[in-house]
Amino acid sequence: MYLSISLLPILLLLVNTVAAATETTCNGYDELCNRRYSNITYVGAHDSPFIGSARNSSMTNQDWAVAEQLDHGARMLQGQIHAQTDSSLHLCHTNCFLHDGGALLAYLDSVKRWLDEHPRQVVTLLFTNSDGVDVERVAEPFRQSGLLDMAYVPSDSNRNSWPTLSTLIENNTRVVIFMDYHANTSKVPAILDEFDYIWEDAFNAVDASWPCQVDRGDGEKGMYLHNHYLDKQKSLLGTQYFTPDIDQLPTTNAATGEGSLGDGIQGCTAKHGHPPTFVLVDYESHGNGSVYHAAAVANGLNYHNPGTIHPPKAANEETNSSSSTSTISISTAGSLIGLLVVLIITI
Ligand SMILES: *[C@@H]1O[C@H](CO)[C@@H](O)[C@H](O)[C@H]1NC(C)=O
Numbered sequence: 001m002y003l004s005i006s007l008l009p010i011l012l013l014l015v016n017t018v019a020a021a022t023e024t025t026c027n028g029y030d031e032l033c034n035r036r037y038s039n040i041t042y043v044g045a046h047d048s049p050f051i052g053s054a055r056n057s058s059m060t061n062q063d064w065a066v067a068e069q070l071d072h073g074a075r076m077l078q079g080q081i082h083a084q085t086d087s088s089l090h091l092c093h094t095n096c097f098l099h100d101g102g103a104l105l106a107y108l109d110s111v112k113r114w115l116d117e118h119p120r121q122v123v124t125l126l127f128t129n130s131d132g133v134d135v136e137r138v139a140e141p142f143r144q145s146g147l148l149d150m151a152y153v154p155s156d157s158n159r160n161s162w163p164t165l166s167t168l169i170e171n172n173t174r175v176v177i178f179m180d181y182h183a184n185t186s187k188v189p190a191i192l193d194e195f196d197y198i199w200e201d202a203f204n205a206v207d208a209s210w211p212c213q214v215d216r217g218d219g220e221k222g223m224y225l226h227n228h229y230l231d232k233q234k235s236l237l238g239t240q241y242f243t244p245d246i247d248q249l250p251t252t253n254a255a256t257g258e259g260s261l262g263d264g265i266q267g268c269t270a271k272h273g274h275p276p277t278f279v280l281v282d283y284e285s286h287g288n289g290s291v292y293h294a295a296a297v298a299n300g301l302n303y304h305n306p307g308t309i310h311p312p313k314a315a316n317e318e319t320n321s322s323s324s325t326s327t328i329s330i331s332t333a334g335s336l337i338g339l340l341v342v343l344i345i346t347i
Pocket residue numbers: 038039040041273274275276277
């Protein structure tokens with residue numbers, strides 16, 4: 001009797017250990033373990049740090065904070081690095097006057113925490129750097145968060161040189177970091193120059209024809225990124241700007257049907273011989289997993305909805321950014337005032 005009670009914790013520990021040791025899936029699927037990193041279609045959250053209800057703001061692109069985006073299935077996180085606020089780098093939408101999505105370090109800390117909690121997941125980060133921030137300065141928060149040490153550094157840019165997901169997992173090199181401009185791998189080897197590896201089709205699409213043509217980068221590069229988010233073009237004082245086309249989300253994020261992500265991937269595949277490696281979407285949780293379903297189909301897998309995908313936020317719900325400490329919350333009206341400020345400054 002005594003014996004069995006004292007053995008119970010040990011037994012439970014044993015069960016847990018065995019469960020952890022026998023967890024063999026890679027990014028949630030057994031079938032992905034022996035596939036090269038470059039031979040998988042990943043869903044990416046476009047403008048992942050800009051969080052708020054889809055119904056609320058013209059400056060947000062996702063409903064849920066980055067940890068929840070990862071929980072739902074996003075395996076690429078895209079964002080914009082800017083150096084316009086204080087001394088630290090922030091993730092801002094076009095300009096920090098318009099929308100400040102918080103400090104880069106706080107964001108990277110959440111990603112690192114999530115990766116530590118999910119030891120069999122590989123995640124790609126893609127940042128734009130339109131301010132031309134020196135890569136050494138960009139590297140600092142990556143180093144502080146611990147992500148730089150976890151980053152995989154390829155030896156060449158050949159699509160067929162990438163290791164399999166299980167190798168990346170076993171070596172704990174579970175994050176791949178790309179930056180669009182001003183990378184310099186002689187200075188910081190782990191921040192890869194996006195266009196050495198990837199080409200992209202056009203962003204800011206305003207019609208759902210999804211032609212999947214080379215727009216940025218070299219079409220000969222093996223991996224490519226399909227920007228699958230639909231915008232509305234608006235005009236303020238003669239200046240054009242783009243905001244997510246919320247009304248079209250049920251179609252844009254659907255797994256099948258005309259204009260859907262599934263349809264976009266099929267069109268890309270027909271044109272380029274293989275599916276895109278990355279597909280970027282707005283409001284990844286809209287569709288209750290439909291974007292992840294579309295990627296699973298592209299990967300030849302049966303999609304299982306985990307049943308834990310958060311529903312879209314109501315417009316009056318409180319916003320929780322991944323890095324709420326330094327977030328300036330701006331409503332649509334605020335954004336427009338910000339845009340005016342920016343226009344005046346730019347003029
Ligand atoms: C991965 O490889 C398989 C088998 O060659 C191919 O059918 C598929 O299109 C590839 N997927 C990607 C994203 O490259």
